Amino acid sequence: MPKTRKQKEEAVQELVEDFNSSKSLVFTNYQGLTVKDLEELRAKMREQDVVYKVVKNTLFEVARGKSNLKDVDIDKQAGQVAVAFGMEDEVSPAKIIFEFAKDHKKMEILAGILDSKLLSDEEIKALAKLPSKEELLAKTVATINAPVSGFVNVLAGNIRGLVNVLNSIKDSKPQE
Numbered sequence: 190m191p192k193t194r195k196q197k198e199e200a201v202q203e204l205v206e207d208f209n210s211s212k213s214l215v216f217t218n219y220q221g222l223t224v225k226d227l228e229e230l231r232a233k234m235r236e237q238d239v240v241y242k243v244v245k246n247t248l249f250e251v252a253r254g255k256s257n258l259k260d261v262d263i264d265k266q267a268g269q270v271a272v273a274f275g276m277e278d279e280v281s282p283a284k285i286i287f288e289f290a291k292d293h294k295k296m297e298i299l300a301g302i303l304d305s306k307l308l309s310d311e312e313i314k315a316l317a318k319l320p321s322k323e324e325l326l327a328k329t330v331a332t333i334n335a336p337v338s339g340f341v342n343v344l345a346g347n348i349r350g351l352v353n354v355l356n357s358i359k360d361s362k363p364q365e
């Protein structure tokens with residue numbers, strides 16, 4: 190059954206809100222995937238606070254014109270397109286879809302938007318290969334911590350050496 194004008198207006202408003210609040214977008218062609226596959230993908234996305242929606246091209250264009258993405262020139266995509274909205278992390282949608290597409294050959298990455306810039310499918314794939322925010326933070330902390338832990342090891346080495354010398358002296362003295 191076709192949507193009423195009011196339903197379409199509500200869908201457009203919801204899309205405008207998603208466009209304005211998301212940090213990144215990834216456009217995919219999902220045709221050929223089963224409902225079970227799409228549910229599996231959506232479950233993975235919910236874990237990372239990523240929203241995945243199937244959007245009609247006409248509604249997409251109307252919503253894009255009303256959002257902060259109106260200046261982004263997006264090529265018309267053939268068929269229905271699904272959009273992954275990254276609400277918390279810029280890289281999460283690209284990572285999830287890239288990993289999912291490895292096992293599901295029918296999933297195709299079409300393009301994406303990051304910081305109001307249109308990205309090609311190759312750029313989205315390169316973005317997906319970057320380390321996650323948590324990995325980068327862990328590496329940064331390890332890098333900051335390395336000199337301190339090295340200094341502690343050097344100081345401990347001197348004390349360890351002193352203890353070894355004292356133990357050797359103790360062991361070399363005859364037992365009474």
